[in-house]
Amino acid sequence: MPSRRHFGLLLSPWGVTFSVFWLFPLLFALYLSFTHYSPLAPDLAWQGAQNYVKLSVDSDFWQAVRNTLLFVIGTVPLTTALALALALLLNRRFLGRGFFRAAFFFPSITALVVVALVWSSLYARAGMFTRVLETVGLGGPANGFLFNPATALPAIMLMDVWAALGYYMLLFLAALQALPREYFESAQLLSASRWQTFRFVIWPALKPMTLLVLLLNTIKSFQVFVEVYVMTKGGPMGATSTMVFFVYDEGLVKFDMGYASAAAYALFVVIALVALIQARYFGYGREVAL
Amino acid sequence: MPLPRMAGQTTVWSMKRLLLCGFALLFVSGCIRRVEEKTTITWWQFWTDPLARPVIEELVATFEAENPDIAVNLVDLTWAEGHQKIVVAFAAGTTPDVLELGSDWVAEFSHKGLLLDLTAEAERQRDLLLKWEPVTHQGRTYGFPWLLGTRVLFYNKDLLFRAQFDPEKPPENWADWLTEALAVDRLGSDVHGFAANAFEHHRLYKKFLPFFWSNGGRLLSEDGDSCLLASPQGVDALEFYVALCGAGLIETQRELDLAFLRGKVGFTISGDWLLDQLRRDPDSPQFGVALLPRPEGGQSISFAGGEYLVIPKKSAHAQEAQLFINFLLRPENNLKLCRAIGFVPAHKAAAQNPYFLDDPFRAVFYEQLASAQPTPVHPAWVEMEEEVERAVEAAMYGAQRPDSALRRAARAIDEIIGR
DSSP states (O other), X not given: OOOXXXXXXXXXXXHHHHIIIIIHHHHHHHHHTTEEEETTEEEEEEOTTHHHHHHHHOHHHHHHHHHHHHHHHHHXXXXXXXXXXXXXXXXXXXXXXXXXXXXXXXXXXXXXXXXXXXXXXXXXXXSHHHHHHHHTTOOOXXXXXXXXXXXXXXXXXXXXXXXXXXXHHHHHHHHHHTSOHHHHHHHHHTTOOHHHHIIIIIHHHHHHHHHHHHHHHHHHHHTOOHHHHHHTTTOSTTTTOOHHHHHHIIIIISOOHHHHHHHHHHHHHHHHHHHHHHHHHTTTTTSTTO | OHHHHHHHHHHHHHHHHHHHHHHHHHHHHHHHHHHHSOEEEEEEEOOOSTTTHHHHHHHHHHHHHHOTTEEEEEEEOOTTTHHHHHHHHHHHTOOOSEEEEETTTHHHHHTTTOBOOOHHHHHHHTTTBSOXXXXXXXXXXXXXXXXXXXXXXEEEHHHHHHTTSOTTSOOOBHHHHHHHHHHHHTTOTTOEEEEEEXXXXXXXXXXXXXXHHHTTOOSBOTTSSSBOTTSHHHHHHHHHHHHHHHTEEEEOHHHHHHHHHTTOEEEEEEOHHHXXXXXXXXXXXXXXXXXXXXXXXXXXXXXXXEEEEEOBXXXXXXXXXXXXXXXXXXXXXXXXXXXXXXXXXXXXXHHTSHHHHSSHHHHHHHHHHHHXXXXXXXXXXXXXXXXXXXXXXXXHTTSSOHHHHHHHHHHHHHHHHHO
């Protein structure tokens, strides 16, 4: 019979790594957010809420917040809807189903940096997208998609939807295949239409997975960074600067660690709020046990 | 019975002697081993590409052969992450013994007292090396110029010819330059007059400031207390730059260089690396290299960048580090590396080599370097350059008029100075 002491001992490897690499940085960043700290002048100057006050009037920060929200609102519903549609489609039997499943999943196992570099050249002035638009007589933006303040963010969003789609499709596919056959048989017995089967059988049964997909994708989208770092460095004119990019820029380019920590905590609060709303809306805890 | 006692005493005495000798031997051997033990100095440097890296390794091997008691531990940095790594190393006290710093980074560390004062040694080499400004602070010297770089005008002869200009006569003044760039731009939708950088930090300002300086602009006042960016010369320069960009392709430096290599761009401002690329690539277009065109009544002033060697204050082997720096600065070693990477050696004797003087293209770089200007030596320059870039970008995209964009940047820089 393992004693309580053994229990603690067995937990300690996790406990130690959790405290050292997670809890301590988290609390230390909170402390830093109330100080002025630059690694090159290593005396911490306590500033109270000054960083947060500065944040509230920093137009760059608000631009980053606006871009991040646009990114989340623009990508999360679209990715989720497309992933669900694809999953429903690829759940049917047809020739080459395996190929399509693999093909749609492929982008999500490719390194994001590679995806971003490839798409950068697709979006360039002489890139494929502009050429295709020119062939149909539309013509692309003057300097390619990423160098135009109006098209840069949508361009990154489109790439992100493409890159993230496969992973969430796989999650939905897994959930679909776990549904008991009896559900569909009963629907058939009641001669339910396809839409009715989806609306009253599949959709309610998929709710827990939808919540998971939404949560994961929302959190990931709030943290969008790699795409921006590789493709635009936040430009042109801050049109693609996001909250994590702002934190990176303040912390690791300008080395204003206190200010960067304050921005990071602002991001934390926003993500926590949105996650809470999503969980409340999808009735987390009530239907999740389905 | 004195004998046994004597014998006993002798035994004890000889035992003691033996022990003493043993200790002495141990001590001496310890000393010998300590003498034999090498001093290892660590060198952080940025030259990792396939052409440069073997030269760096060869230099280190030669130095180690000359100084058998010193070993050099070579550590590579990348341009993208190097600055971060260096700042973190200073914060953590894990700095190397010899460190390569970009010209615009030195002030950040020298002004905070993180670098060793090398004035005494620098005085001995003062007249041998070029461009000391970036490592000088309040009359003291904190490093050595090593590799110097500047940017010049590259032009595509084929495109100039197609636009009906003399391909052997590149523009010398701003007015001609703009006319020719616009004409080249009209040659086709896939051909551009000028290669314009966008939103790459640490790059855009290097492109704009030559226009500003050439037009007689000055970034900071004499006493360094205020920013003069929004002067009439500055506004004129930005207006011209924006007009030139209007005849151009806006892209990243990498893509712009590629576009020039593919013969899609009439004019670009670039560094020695592009010259080497153009010469290596069999498909590169007919091109020429010239001094930056000058405004009416102005000069041709380019950006002076470069790489400097410094010794962080925490180094435990400053003497050996200085030996190594002196070795790297010998004309033959300075030249060897510059031939691999295309920079101009900081050592005057090395720069006077026929390799530079007899090559008409490299001679242009050398001539441009003579009048080239470094950025202001200010610890917060990295923050100031961002404001300059923000203003240039806003004007390029038409979000702000050049004068109001520059006024805003000047106010922001004044704030940085006042902190």
